[in-house]
Amino acid sequence: MYFTDRGIEELVTRRGQEEVSLSWLGDQLQAFVDQHPDFEVPVERLATWLARGGTDDEDDLDD
DSSP: OOHHHHHHHHHHHHHTTOOOOHHHHHHHHHHHHHHOGGGHHHHHHHHHHHHTTSOOOGGGOOO
């Protein structure tokens, strides 16, 4: 188990039944980076990965 698994499990346990928009998620990620600028690169990589449907390949990005 990775250390991050605990945070993911807590998120699912506490908020797993909620539905959120991608706009809301983007706002939350931006607020997190504003408070924790050292995490800008990992958050950007996660957001890009999510935007591309779980791949790092730019060719898989739907226009």
